[in-house]
Amino acid sequence: MRIALIADSFPPLRTSGAVQLRDLSREFVRQGHALTVLLPSCELTQPWALENLDGVRVLRLKAPRTRDIDYVRRTVGEFAMPFSMLRNLRKSPLTDERWDALVWYSPSIFHGPLVSALKKSSACRSYLIIRDIFPEWALDMGLMGRGLPYRFFAAVARYQYSVADVIGVQSPGNLRYFASWQKQPERQLQVLHNWLQPPEKIRCSIRIDQTPLAGRKVLVYAGNMGVAQGIDVLLDLAERLKLRPNVGLLFVGRGSESARLKVDAQSRQLDNVLFLDEIDPDEIPDLYAQCVAGLVALHPKHKSHNIPGKFLTYMQNGLPVLANINAGNDLAQLIKLERIGQVCESNHVEDLARLCVTLLQQIDGDVDLTNRCKRLFARDFAVKKTVEQIVSAL
Known part of the structure; x- marks a missing residue:
């Protein structure tokens, strides 16, 4: 299959999400699929940068900064991110690319508009990998109330869910949250456990x-x-x-x-x-x-x-x-x-x-x-x- 994987974490970042997505992309290739990873980058001076990592085609697209900044600027940056990525994708050599399937990783909850546009142009199915149910966990922890910010983030999340044909949650206990989403015809909900591939073993700098x-x-x-x-x-x-x-x-x-x-x-x-x-x-x-x-x-x-x-x-x-x-x-x-x-x-x-x-x-x-x-x-x-x-x- 020709698959596009959309995310906002990938090497050289060292977060657990970046490592997971690296391992996932390598395994897609190992199993014979043609994988393209689409990523936002605030560090680019040009609209796009195309590279090959371990047989994976990686297209980095210029987008606003969303890390190591205050929450307000991060929210604005993440909201603009999918639109910036789509605009710069259309300037790249992959503008006419068509995929057999789309896979995207949440967090972030803001990829919905990009996925929706690519899904329509490719007439393909989409799989949403959810690792955090946001903003629900922030509400649970008292980081936000049920006011305007919560309603805004909840609406963004609902739109993201509406674009997905399949949603994979990381634990059986999270299935209940998506019970109403699953009532729509042809939607599929499943447990998709977290994953890793065996790492390269090198001497640790920490002794x-x-x-x-x-x-x-x-x-x-x-x-x-x-x-x-x-x-x-x-x-x-x-x-x-x-x-x-x-x-x-x-x-x-x-x-x-x-x-x-x-x-x-x-x-x-x-x-x-x-x-x-x-x-x-x-x-x-x-x-x-x-x-x-x-x-x-x-x-x-x-x-x-x-x-x-x-x-x-x-x-x-x-x-x-x-x-x-x-x-x-x-x-x-x-x-x-x-x-x-x-x-x-x-x-x-x-x-x-x-x-x-x-x-x-x-x-x-x-x-x-x-x-x-x-x-x-x-x-x-x-x-x-x-x-x-x-x-x-x-």
Whole structure:
């Protein structure tokens, strides 16, 4: 099939979404499909730039900036983004290109107008991959009320859903949200698990034995540090673990909350915590080989279900998890059922600290723990199955 994949994250970005989309695009090509990735870029001085990455045709289209700016400018930039991309696509060598199918990735929720235009010109079906149900999660967390901003974002999201023939959500618990959408004829709703392909294994630039955490059993958090993650409770955990000098917490990544969290850790004099910048995704296996467990955090006010990309990287590399997540999240049942770590749904640091001790004991005594993590990844989260599922639906 000739497929266009539309997104706003892709290498050289190092976010979990960029890594996922890189892996997805490589697998489309590996399975014999002709894939073109359409991306916005605020860094271009010309309307478009065409390149080839690992057999994937990548067309970057000039568009407004949407990252590392305030929320108002980001909203304006994202609203204008699909229109800018469409205008500059028509100036590119691919202006007359026609596709057999369109696939797009949300976030962002603003790709609808671009997808709609390309869907009409190509007379093809479309598949929406939803990883965040926005603005619902922001409403749940109290980041916005039901006023004008919420109604605006909800209308944008509804338009995006209306363009899709198939929607893939990341967890069974999210199916309920789209029950009314599915009532329209010929619409298909399915669970599309998150995915990863095996990374290249290169030596990690982080050497824990050369840091203040040397000699400790290290629990690692690798990924975005934003409001949605609710990472403060992990610093509370670190404070409780100060009485256990053989345990440390390592945070690797970036995000809107990372600077504040660093200052908080310093003010608490947490010598068992270390913050480091994000690394190349291919360094992750060697980083995890230096750690004993992975940390997952989701803000307790979430009501939707989320299986973060970092969880997949832990499973892929055989790291059990210590998770602090919203009550009722499908991820909690998965961790318990597969016996791949410990999960706290109360958001109470006392419970989290107790479960952390239990996990450390489990790591020492459960010889099959690492293999269970790897088997779960191979069964549910391999990118080969993801591409086969998308193509079958289209």
